[in-house]
Each structure stands twice: as C-alpha cells, then as structure tokens.
Amino acid sequence: MSHFAENTYWIAVAHLPGWKVERINRFIIRVTHENQMSWSDFFALEKKVWKEVFAFSDKELGDLENVRNELPKLAFIAEQLTNEGFIMIPLNAQEYPQVLKENLKTRHAPPVVYIKGRKGMLQEDAVAIVGSRKAGQAALDFTSKVAVKCATESKVVVSGFAKGVDKQALESTLEAGGKSIIVLPQGILTFQSGFKKYYEAIAGGDVLVLSTFFPKAGWDVGLAMARNIIIYGLAKEIYVAESETRGGTWEGAMAGLKRGRNIYTRLPKPQEKNANLKLLEFGAIAVDDNGNATAPPRPLPARLFESSDAVGVSEDQGRFESGENVRHVEEEILRLLEKGAYSSREILLALNLDMDGRKISRFLKNHPGVKTTGDKPLRYTRNDQTTLF
C-alpha cells in the first residue's frame, strides 16, 4: 500500500470522535510505531483480533468499528483534498514539523496537519504574534513592527486569522514581503474565501494555510481555542501584543510559560487595561514597542513556575485532604492569590498542580481568607487584597 492510500485512514484516526489528542497519539504510536503496522493492515483486522492484541476497551472497540464503517465515505474527503491540492502530513511523516512535536509533545501534537501552500515553510523558523481580537492601537502597532522585523530576518510569522492582532500580523508581514502561516480555527475545506483572497501569496509561496481539524469542520469557539495551542506549537519565539486575562492568548501564554518557553510580552503603557503585566509577573519577558527586550517597570517577584516546581505535589490529588502537603499547597495558593484574581484553572496551571479543578473551587469557596470576584469563570483572590485591575 502506498503512502497516499493511507490518507483515508489517517483522517479516520486523527478525528476519532470523543478521543483526546493524547489518546489518539498514543494509539497512533502503538499501531504505526510499536507494531510497525500500516493503517490498511490494522483496519483489515477483525474486531476480535483488535481486542486480543491491543486490549481495547469495549467503548474503544465500538469507536473503531464505527470509524471503520465510515472509511468509504472518508475516502471521498481524502480524494477531494488530493484533487484540490491540499497536503496531509501525518504524525509519522518526514515532513511533519519537528517543532510541533518538540513544543506540544504527545499531549497536544496534532495527529494530522492539513496544509495548502508551500510546505517548505513548515521547516523555517517561525515567530508567533498573538493577541486579542479587540487589541488597541498600541498592540496593533507593536504587531506591525514585529512582523516587519520578522520579514527582514526571513522568519515566518504565524498567526490565527482572527480579527485584531492576527489579521494585523498577516497583513503587515505580507506588506513587508515576508512569509506567513495562517492557522485556521476550522477545517481546511471551509476556507474558500480566504484562499481566494490570499491566492497570489499562497501561489507565490508566501502564505501557508494550516488546519489540524476535520477538513469539513466549520468555525467553532472550541476549535478557535484549540487552534491557539497549534500557533504556540509552531513558533520558536512567541510575541504577545496584548492579552486579556482569559481567552486563547492568555491560556496559550500561560501554558507556554508553564512549559518554560520564552514569551515576549509587550510592556504596556500605564493607562492600558490588559493582562500584559500579569503575564510579565508570571515570567514572560518584557519587550518594548519594537519587540526588543527591555527592563520590566519594577522588579518582579521570582518566577512562579520555578517555585511551584519546588512544591512537588503534582502526583496525587488524594493527598490534598490529608498530610503535610496540604498545608504546603494551601500556602502556595494563598501566596498566588495575593497577586491578583485567578480562576481555578489558572491556579492549577500557575502552580503546576495535577488536581481536579472542582475540588480546588470547593476548597477556595470555603476558605476564610479567599473571596470570589463576579467574573465568569469564577476567580479567586485574597479578601484582604486588591486585584491588579
């Protein structure tokens, strides 16, 4: 079976309904790497053999059986992709961007990347410029400057095709004669108008359009959030133009900081209302309006993620209720809440805790030293402190 003939199976596997990316990736590794099987061989096996050899659960067997029945239909999608010149790059392909694997690991690396454009761009050094859809002028100007800088340094600019910072990054890059990757919040077959609009740049090899979702999937908030992970994953350097305290930019930046990545964040003007400063406090690197490193406005506390590593409580949530560690974690959380208002999810991320968010919430709600703010999601802060905003 040729490589090409596997494409249908890859679509089936990459978007197994209800399976998390990590689970799919482990499944892929198991079949194609550990067992050295092609998908056509795997799907030619009987259910019984699947069960015996791979010890799938009944639920998993059911999912796989369903997807096997879908294969002829998926063949039509695979054919359309081929015909229209889309390229599928599965996890085990040579061309799969190494940077995605390094940055996202098994947990988040997309099983299949669908692209249209000059595929060599995936191997070039890329810079992500991220920021809010409603970013202010200062952020947009910053975006432009970083984009132009990337263009002159022959670096690829990655952005997400949302309003605000994303679009600005794309336009400024193209104006400056640079190269850009657009990461779609939708399936690649649903981007017709965009292909028309950026036709010359795509045909000329300056723009690459990339999606990791089911090719026919329409735009969706969930996909837009998931897309941010890919943007961070593709980039060697990340510039934050403007972040709010929630949403894709914030979560992506926080996740990046947690993994110890360098997140260059624009130092905001005093009157600006955004979360850039907060990111700097979490360890992001301050840069000026031109994207050059600069000193933070005042000394920042030690990096939270480093201290959280020292806590070493990320093993078992059971210990939360009893033992010495409990007090330890509680202290850490309270120290964090002194700095501002955070959702339970952010607390988990910031302190690298492997716990159930609901448990944290319950704990905090009942804690006398903690109060909640009216936001959604609910945020917690010390009741004797003012928040940063």
Place this chain on the structure above:
Amino acid sequence: MNRQHAEKELLRLFGFEAFYDLQWEVIEKLLAGKRVLFIEKTGYGKSLCFQFPATQLDGLSIVFSPLIALMRDQVRSMQERGIRAATINSNQSPDENESVISLARNNQLDILYIAPERMENAEWIRAAREMKIAMVVVDEAHCISIWGQSFRPNYRRIVNLVRLLPKNFPVLATTATATPRVQQDILEQAGGDLILVRGRLLRPNLRLFVVPVNSEDEKFLWLASHFHRIPKTGIIYTGTQANTEIYANWLNFLGFKTAAYSGRLDPESRKGIETEFMNNGFDGVVSTNALGMGIDKPDIRFVIHTQVTQSPIHYYQEIGRAGRDGREAFIILLYNAAADQSLPLSFIDGNKPPAAKYDKVISAVKTALMSKHEIVRAANLKQTHVSVILADLVDQGIVNEVEARGRKYFYNPNAGPLDLGLYESLRREQYLELEKMIAYTGIETCRMQYLCEYLGDERQSPCGVCDNDSKKRIGVVPSEELVEKLKNFRETFFPVLEVETTQSCLVNGVAAAYYGTSNVGSAIHYSKYEGGGDFPDWLLRLTLRAFRKHYGGEKFDMIMYVPPTESGDLVKNFAEKVAFVLKIPISHQLIKTEATQPQKVFQSSISKRHNVRGKFGCLSMEEIEGKRILIIDDIFDSGCTIKEAGKCLSKCGAAKIAPLVIAKTLGGDL
C-alpha cells in the same frame, strides 16, 4: 455465497440460469471484497459481473460510466426486474437527479450509474460522503490510461478515489479495449492490488474489409457503387466534422437517408439524430467518433471508415460498436495510402500545444484564481489548447482544480518543473501505433487475428470471414456516370452556417465553400492580404449559386455587409455586386461603433466574442425596422461576428437576418 446459491439468486433476480465461468470468477472475487480488472469483449456480459454483486452487497454500488445511453438502458431493464437501480446524468433534470441522490442517501438504492465527470461536481461529492457505499465500478477503464485511445482526464479522480478506498473494499474495473500496455497502466495506477481477469477479444461476427482507393473522389465513388448493397443501418466515421457534412450530403444526394453527427451539433439535434438512428430511421449516420458514446444499439450492421484511425486500438474501439447482438456486421475501411496518413499525423502532432503555450498558461494561473474561460482570455490561447494544457498541468500536479463557485485552477507552489518529455515519448508511441494501423491496411493474413494480437489476446485461428480469409475484395470501379454525378454534387454542395439563436432573428445561413478544401481560400487570401484587388467574379458566381440553393426564392428587402476592420472595401464592393445582381437595395447603415481587432488575432471564440461584443451599431433604425436582411461577409469562422451583428440588427427591429458568406473555415474553434 457459493456458485450454486448465487445462480439460484441469479435466476430469481435476472432470469438467467447460470454464469459463464469468467463471470463467476469475477463475481466471487468481488463478493470477497477483492479488486478486479476484467478485460472482455463487448457483448460478453461484463455488466452482470457488477449488477449481480450489487444486489447482494449491503449498501450502494456506484458505477462510473461515460456511456449515458448504456446506463439508461441497463437501469431500465434492472428496474423492470424490480432491482433498485438509478442513474444520475446531465440528460436528466436537476430535480430528477436530486431525487435519485436522496434515494441513495437513504439507503434505498442498490446500484447507481453516474458519468465520470460527476466527480467534478461539488454537490455530488457532498452527497456521496453521506452514502453507504458497498462497491465501486469503473466501466471503460481504458479511459484511465493516456496510452489508450480515449484517455479522459476526469478518470484521474476516480483512480484516486479507488486508491483511497479501504483495502478490503470491492472494486471492479472493466474494459473491452486494452493493449498490454494499457492493461499494465491501469493495474499500476489503481495502486497495484487489482487482480487481472482477462477474456478473449475476438469478435467472430465482424467481417473486416479494407478498400484501397487512390483519391478522395474514389471514396465517394465507392460509396455510390456499394452503399446500397450493405445491410442497414450503421455508422460512417469520417475524420473531420466538415467531412461529416460533405459525406452525408453526398449520400443524401444519391438518394439515401443519412444525417451528419458531430460534437458541433447542439444537444437537441444530437438527441434527435440518436433517437432516429436507434429506430433505424437512417440508412446510416455520418459521424466523427463522437457518436457511439451516446448510443446503445446492439444491431449496428456496418461501420465504414472514410479515414484511417490513429491506431488499431482506436479502430477496434470504433468498429466494436457494430454487431453487439452477435450477428454479422460489415466493417469497411476506405484507405488512400497516398494521402490518408496526414490527418492522423496532424492529430498526433497537434495533440499537444508547444511548450511556450504551457508557459503562458502557467504564468496566467499564478496571478489569480481563475476559471478555464478566464484563463483562455488571460493567456489568449485557443480553448482546445487551454483544455489540453490544463489537463496536463493538473496531471503533473502543477495546478489543482478547486471548487470555488465553479471550477477554478489553483497554482501549486510545491510544483516541480513542467515535464514535457512524457508527452514526447507519448508522441513517439503514437507514431508507432499509427504505423501498426497502416500495416493493418496492407496485411494479407487474417485482419481480426492482427487486431487481437495487437490487443494482447492469445493467438487465435483465422476468423475466416475477413476479406483476406474469404478472398473477397470490394474495390472501386468508377463509371463515367458516377464521376459525372460527383462533379455535379461538388458544384452544388454548400456549407450551412448554423447561427440561429433565440436572442436574435438570425436564421441559418450559407457559405459558397469551405475555406480550406478548394481554391476559394487562396483566392480570398490573395485579395485580402496580398493586394490582389476585389474578390474575383468566379467567387461571386459561386456565392450566388449558394444563395439560390439555400434561400431559393426567398425575398429580401435589403442587403447589408459586415463593416471591415482592416481589409478596406473588399466586402462592401462584393456586397454591392451581389446587390446589383440580385436587384436588392444595399444599405450602408451597419457600422462599427468602436474599433475592433481583426478576429484572427484572437485564439478563442471567448476572446473573439469579447472583441466584437456590443461594437456594432446602426446609423438609422427606421431604415431597418421590419426588414428582411441578407447580410454578407467574406469568411465565417467562429460565427461571433455574424451573431453580434445579428443581435444589433435585431435590436434595431429587423424582421429577419440571413447570412451569406464566401467561405466557412473548417475547424471552427470549439
């Protein structure tokens, strides 16, 4: 399912007692989820090999076939037997097709026939993704291969689909025309897991004759002396569209009832001829190779070629349409060794445009997402060339077809350089094939044996019924009477200009001659481009004869002429002479409101139409209103100019506009 059980089902569903062994061999494999390439002659019963499994498999079987009429007939006969069969094709209304699609989506069909070009239809692809598909059948599978005689670019998508279908999914490819090379190509393209089942291609009921002639006239004379002796009805294949008209006119002149058929006809006229042909309403249909794809007639009694084909595989395919009922059919090739190689050679050489035109298309495609029409204009090339070039560029992955409000062409930035070497070897191969076809005309052994060996059949014994085996020759014996008749015909045959549209009151007109087939063309050229002065009087006399023949005693109120671009007053002077002889007043009211380029600058009718669109005007409406107008021009090519002038005059209130021109070009553009 074993054979015994299957044959019980066969009797119940189809009314047949048993399968042929090869049929069962194929069916058994398909039912086991295997992929098969089945090569068997026309009329063997290949269809049953997929019709039967379609009734047994759980889900829908999709049959890709370019033969619309064949699909229609098969669907009808299956429906009569209570089998859930249907077809989607361009001859049906969108509503009909829509309801078939919804049946398919709801699992209420067992077998669905569709044309290969349906794979280019976004609606269909969308719908197909929701169907439970059990098997895919590729009929006329030789169309997959560029080494075959009828390569179709839209089969590429079917091949890709086949390769992308899961491994244990049954696929059947069938053909009656495959050389070993084509067979190999199909096997490779389909991904290497097709199992070959090969029958025999010998057609014992076809009686093959070759009639050597020494001139084009002798072909006409042979028909005059032999056509009445051949059982009817059948097909006369000519090499060109112009020749379909000329030969049909000749046969009609001799008192037979024939019709000319070619891709040039509108669908309605084509349909009319097909129906009449099916009902044996003609002694014969004179056709380019366009006829055959659209019909399913088992009792075609003869196929005559007035022009040698490009290769034995072309020939076998075209003659294969005769005698599908197994009864005797006459297969006759009229061959002039001195002249007949030039047409197939020009087909082979003209097959691929020169490299510079490929470059033009590539540069155009890089600038914007365009449709074929837009590319034709942007690159200023012939539509036929652009079609060939785009198909090749798609094949090489340099551009991709995408669906964006109609089909557009997307340049692929990952593309490697264009490789024209492939087409060079294809051309060399085609020269060899032509040589083999020419050799066919000269052999002294069994002709059927020769064709079958060429197609890779095992060696057969001689057929016993071809001219070489039976020692029966049917040569040309020209009589003076027939020669006189032909001369008479030549002087009274005038090409018709088909320009009637609903948008104007233009009627079909007439030309005095074809541009390329007589000295008419060179006379016009001499006057127009070599400073030879007015068109000579003999052209005037010829044109007047055409007028009399075509328009008879019809009355006209006024003569007008197409205002010139660069050739001065030639047409005006000519029109004045016609007006003088016919005693019809001449009007100089038709003018160009804007300068146009000479039409010959433009390579396609799309550009030509654009060049003249809206550029005619009338100086005075009153003079034209209600008038029957004879409009004169020198050369009729794409027809764009006459049509545009007709539109303008219609707007000004003319009652009728009748074109009269000196010469009609042979090729046209489309």
